[in-house]
Amino acid sequence: MLTQDITKELEAVMEQLQQQGKEPTVALVKARMKTPVPMPALIATIKSWKNANGVPKIEVALQTPKEDDRITVLENTVAKLLDRIERLEAQMSEKTS
Structure with missing residues (x-):
């Protein structure tokens, strides 16, 4: 199965929320993501952001x-x-006529 790394997109969303003075929640992060992310991954990301101020x-x-x-x-x-x-058949029949 092919995968896509969305770490940078998640980091950007989290930083954007922080700059706006908003607490990252599953709903806020999910609404701003362009790529669909499973709930468990969002929850783990938010926990990591709150504890270590970083995104895994x-x-x-x-x-x-x-x-x-x-x-x-x-x-x-x-x-x-x-x-x-x-169209090609019509052109060919015109040339042979």
């Missing part, structure tokens, strides 16, 4: 495109290719 290295599984998105992309690609084939 956190990695999460890479997000794979949803199957519906993949199907839509494939359908669009097939439609474009079919259109291209039809």
Whole structure:
């Protein structure tokens, strides 16, 4: 399984909250994250931040495109290719006529 290191993003969120004078909570951190993070990882990060003022290295599984998105992309690609084939066939028939 491929993973993505989100430590720097978490650090940035925690520092931003601290600069705003806000206490980091699971809800506040989760709302500001661009990458989905599991609750246990958020809880461990907040505990570490409060105790050591640092963020441990956190990695999460890479997000794979949803199957519906993949199907839509494939359908669009097939439609474009079919259109291209039809245009090429029309050009070839004009040249042979």
